[in-house]
Amino acid sequence: MPTENRSSNNEQMVSVPRDEVERLVKLLQYQAHPYPSPHAEFWQGLLDAPVAQHQDEPVAYWVIDEFGQKKVVLPGSETVARGKTRGYAMRPLYFHPPTSDGFSAGDMADQGAKTFREGVKSSADLIQKRMDDYLSEFGAMDPETGSVELPRGGDEYVGELQEIIEAVRALPMPQ
Known part of the structure; x- marks a missing residue:
């Protein structure tokens, strides 16, 4: 109900x-x-x-084993596999779909996906700003080559920041 x-x-x-x-x-x-x-x-x-129809796989099983012990175990556990072959009394356990203030579970999932996407973008933007700030503070433009020269270890630091930015932006996004 x-x-x-x-x-x-x-x-x-x-x-x-x-x-x-x-x-x-x-x-x-x-x-x-x-x-x-x-x-x-x-x-x-x-x-x-x-x-109510359950949408997903069970999150756990309530099991009574051959010794009469009652336990809650995770799917894929040895107890579940043994219980299926030996005929233990087992009941799947599910989460009830969350609802909040009249929003459906789908609405909340959409909001969660949007928030995740925004968080990933903000993270990449923050790291990009750190790198830009570092380059403007410590980088010096070489007039002959047009490249930015950095103090010792600076090239590695900037390279690591660029890799992190690319990795964050490449994270799979929820649809």
């Missing part, structure tokens, strides 16, 4: 294993009271609601 992210709404989303909710419904319907509890209808309503 999604909730709005508003300051007046303090509800939070949680994920629980479906079989645990089913057990709770049965307990409330038949075992906790002489008459079915009204809470059973609420929990059954949650079970009957459409399930």
